[in-house]
Amino acid sequence: xxxxxxxxxxxxxxxxxxxxxxxxxxxxxxxxxxxxxxxxxxxxxxxxxxxxxxxxxxxxxxxxxxxxxxxxxxxxxxxxxxxxxxxxxxxxxxxxxxxxxxxxxxxxxxxxxxxxxxxxxxxxxxxxxxxxxxxxxxxxxxxxxxxxxxxxxxxxxxxxxxxxxxxxxxxxxxxxxxxxxxxxxxxxxxxxxxxxxxxxxxxxxxxxxxxxxxxxxxxxxxxxxxxxxxxxxxxxxxxxxxxxxxxxxxxxxxxxxxxxxxxxxxxxxxxxxxxxxxxxxxxxxxxxxxxxxxxxxxxxxxxxxxxxxxxxxxxxxxxxxxxxxxxxxxxxxxxxxxxxxxxxxxxxxxxxxxxxxxxxxxxxxxxxxxxxxxxxxxxxxxxxxxxxxxxxxxxxxxxxxxxxxxxxxxxxxxxxxxxxxxxxxxxxxxxxxxxxxxxxxxxxxxxxxxxxxxxxxxxxxxxxxxxxxxxxxxxxxxxxxxxxxxxxxx
Ligand code: GLN
Numbered sequence: 001x002x003x004x005x006x007x008x009x010x011x012x013x014x015x016x017x018x019x020x021x022x023x024x025x026x027x028x029x030x031x032x033x034x035x036x037x038x039x040x041x042x043x044x045x046x047x048x049x050x051x052x053x054x055x056x057x058x059x060x061x062x063x064x065x066x067x068x069x070x071x072x073x074x075x076x077x078x079x080x081x082x083x084x085x086x087x088x089x090x091x092x093x094x095x096x097x098x099x100x101x102x103x104x105x106x107x108x109x110x111x112x113x114x115x116x117x118x119x120x121x122x123x124x125x126x127x128x129x130x131x132x133x134x135x136x137x138x139x140x141x142x143x144x145x146x147x148x149x150x151x152x153x154x155x156x157x158x159x160x161x162x163x164x165x166x167x168x169x170x171x172x173x174x175x176x177x178x179x180x181x182x183x184x185x186x187x188x189x190x191x192x193x194x195x196x197x198x199x200x201x202x203x204x205x206x207x208x209x210x211x212x213x214x215x216x217x218x219x220x221x222x223x224x225x226x227x228x229x230x231x232x233x234x235x236x237x238x239x240x241x242x243x244x245x246x247x248x249x250x251x252x253x254x255x256x257x258x259x260x261x262x263x264x265x266x267x268x269x270x271x272x273x274x275x276x277x278x279x280x281x282x283x284x285x286x287x288x289x290x291x292x293x294x295x296x297x298x299x300x301x302x303x304x305x306x307x308x309x310x311x312x313x314x315x316x317x318x319x320x321x322x323x324x325x326x327x328x329x330x331x332x333x334x335x336x337x338x339x340x341x342x343x344x345x346x347x348x349x350x351x352x353x354x355x356x357x358x359x360x361x362x363x364x365x366x367x368x369x370x371x372x373x374x375x376x377x378x379x380x381x382x383x384x385x386x387x388x389x390x391x392x393x394x395x396x397x398x399x400x401x402x403x404x405x406x407x408x409x410x411x412x413x414x415x416x417x418x419x420x421x422x423x424x425x426x427x428x429x430x431x432x433x434x435x436x437x438x439x440x441x442x443x444x445x446x447x448x449x450x451x452x453x454x455x456x457x458x459x460x461x462x463x464x465x466x467x468x469x470x471x472x473x474x475x476x477x478x479x480x481x482x483x484x485x486x487x488x489x490x
């Protein structure tokens with residue numbers, strides 16, 4: 001059951017081969033046994049999980065099960081959960097019990113999914129290694145001395161080690177795709193606006209988007225179908241008909257199921273910056289796509305290299321504004337001793353935020369300040385427009401775009417801890433997609449020379465989720481990279 005796919009779990013639950021309570025207990029026991037080594041969870045909610053599982057069992061007995069009823073999952077600790085600690089990986093919120101559910105959390109509850117708890121993450125989702133968490137680094141299940149990627153590293157590690165079959169995440173500049181790649185699982189970041197940001201603690205609001213982790217594209221499709229949908233409480237939520245991403249995968253596949261699919265290979269992604277073992281695995285995967293009937297065409301994203309400077313101006317600018325709400329007045333940490341109000345703000349924020357968050361707030365405040373706004377922020381916005389236009393031009397010649405998710409496999413814990421810029425550079429292949437608001441998916445496509453997973457990134461046009469998931473699913477029907485598990489998963 002630990003390694004079962006979501007459709008297999010569904011069948012087992014519906015056939016009463018296992019109850020939801022038994023299933024939740026199975027995963028809770030695994031978290032108990034393995035999480036001390038991984039540190040993937042900040043909060044394990046045994047009581048809540050068992051209560052939800054009992055309710056799910058009743059619903060199944062009544063013949064009213066939805067696709068996720070009774071299925072255990074984990075939420076990134078960026079999502080507000082009513083009555084459950086919601087820390088965002090920060091000391092600032094280390095005492096914050098949310099009074100309400102995020103939209104995504106509410107939808108999954110209503111679907112009857114069983115939340116096992118909240119997963120560890122980079123503080124306020126800022127990072128690419130999950131080392132900036134107040135709750136300590138998450139370990140990569142494939143090699144415990146490696147990073148799992150960030151910022152949704154806890155969710156990715158939990159799914160890879162089978163501490164949960166599926167998990168939610170968020171992706172501002174790669175935080176679903178990059179940890180999925182590093183942990184050897186599948187992750188999808190949808191089109192901006194598809195998943196409500198209500199109750200998802202904001203980092204950079206114009207880039208943040210909720211996403212899904214699973215072992216396979218099919219599991220991601222089932223989770224995403226339940227997460228997506230219009231929400232009037234998020235002003236950027238898009239009103240469009242709901243899609244059943246999983247049903248679309250069930251269509252019978254011929255010998256060449258991707259016949260007619262045109263895959264664009266951006267020249268700039270393949271030119272330099274990719275480690276040899278990543279390149280080998282990515283090229284082999286593209287060959288498999290050709291075997292499935294897809295054709296490939298070279299495309300160009302001339303401004304993609306500017307994604308790093310543009311992103312690392314825009315994201316800090318938005319974060320400096322978003323994080324101003326953490327002032328010790330209404331919720332979260334407050335300094336124990338202070339003089340006047342200004343001193344209280346200062347001490348609270350000095351104590352509550354870690355180094356990376358402070359660095360971003362400083363950078364963000366600087367680029368928005370009088371005299372620098374035009375030089376930095378406005379310029380970055382212009383670059384953002386150019387980057388988005390590049391993708392639209394490229395997508396004239398292809399249906400999806402493929403390339404690496406990351407330049408290398410997972411690096412060693414501590415390796416970049418003192419070099420933030422080096423870490424920012426590792427986001428080179430993921431940031432542009434958020435700047436353009438496009439959907440992106442990462443799927444495991446091989447192992448590097450160190451035995452660690454390599455991710456293949458697929459990028460689609462707006463609302464191309466179904467196409468991405470279908471392509472990844474067809475690939476997974478003829479390959480077994482997505483079924484490989486780290487030794488710790490047993
Ligand atoms: N690594 C990027 C950053 O630190 C992306 C993080 C994310 O997507 N939340 O901003």
